[in-house]
Amino acid sequence: MANPVSAVSVAGRMAGAARAFIESLEPEQRASACAPFDSPDRREFTYLPGPRPGLALDQMTAEQQALAMDLLATGLSEHGFATAQAIMQLEAILAEIEQSIGKPGWERRHPEYYWFRVLGEPGGVQPWMWKVGGHHLCVEMTVVGEAVAGTPQFFGANPATIPHGHDDGGRRTLPDEEDLARALLAELTAEQRELAVTGPVAPKDILTRHDPVADVGEIPSGLLAGDMHADAQQRLVRLVRNYLERVVPEIGDAAWREIDDAGLDRVSFRWAGALEPGPGHGHYYAVLGPTFLLEYDNTQNDANHIHTVWRDLRNDWGEDILAGHYAAHPHGS
Structure with missing residues (x-):
């Protein structure tokens, strides 16, 4: 058997952050963000642009967004969390680039087009998980009691090096x-x-x-x-x-x-x-x-x-x- 995480603090922090996020949501938002653990999308992930099951950041208030990002931070290191934020922000640069060359579909690039999903009851007896997904970012955390599994995980970057002439020109991601x-x-x-x-x-x-x-x-x-x-x-x-x-x-x-x-x-x-x-x-x-x-x-x-x-x-x-x-x-x- 694999060596999972066996630390109450990790699973506990995740459950607390997930509950705080869910409790901040209105009923319609909660219906999008939450689902049973055995939902068909549990084992689905994609790094392509486009909607996912869940609740997107652009559908949340500022307070809800902060709680959603707190949940993401429970699974990522300080460096990993900063990288995830950088990946999200690259969507604004990519939108500028694609709009400037007249590429169709540039409107789908947005730093708030990232979806948060909680499957199962956080902190309950039964397994549960939380997912964050959008273009070039997939974070999946499955929690079983005190054990946490953190893959598959996808990080991507476009542009990997921001062209000069844009904000932070020359900055590299990954x-x-x-x-x-x-x-x-x-x-x-x-x-x-x-x-x-x-x-x-x-x-x-x-x-x-x-x-x-x-x-x-x-x-x-x-x-x-x-x-x-x-x-x-x-x-x-x-x-x-x-x-x-x-x-x-x-x-x-x-x-x-x-x-x-x-x-x-x-x-x-x-x-x-x-x-x-x-x-x-x-x-x-x-x-x-x-x-x-x-x-x-x-x-x-x-x-x-x-x-x-x-x-x-x-x-x-x-x-x-x-x-x-x-x-x-x-x-x-």
Whole structure:
């Protein structure tokens, strides 16, 4: 069984924030924001623009928005929460860019087009979850008693580097996701790089897309950590921890213990696309272990459009901790 978070404080903070958010809503808003745990959308997520089940920020008062963001903050680290806010704010920049070139549909870009959803009864005996989704941001937290599972998780950025001429021109979103992978590549020997770099052309998107179940059979083979020298292994660890550090330490540290227990030597790194950075140089990488998958793709919009995902191959959607719960409570008690 996966190593879930076992800290009352995490589950308790989430339940308290979820209840405060729900209690602030009017009946019609609550009908949109809340649903039973077994609702069909429990295991759905997409990083594409467009509406989701739930209540969007633009349908809330300022007080309700603050409570919604408080809920999001219970699952994300300080750094992860700041990154999520930056992703949301990029929608305003993207709207400006697309409107200026006359691209149809620019109106769907808005920093408040993010939907909040609570499934089940927060803090109750039965499992429950909360979800936040919109363009380039998917946060899913499943809570079973005191255990919390925090994947699938998607962070993206468009534009990844804000063009000059706009507010915060030159600012990068998700810079470490690229820079740490490039540092790992630079650390490899020529022979190791031949195994790690699987092709000169990067795929157009992450290979697992937004499928409910990640098919790792789509991921090409690469270089195992067990075949790297010590310095390269440390670079790989730092890259993996960077993704896990988006969530609160209790969740990220539990995920790391599971990865470490399964064997770091069995974790592989593969890169596809251009080796040199810069506009137009599309690139992709994946980090795959027995228990997890990380994917990164930056090919769209002249390689200024990042997609990243973290999948737990055992416990996406809380499947592992749910299995334990249902085994212990076969009659739903």
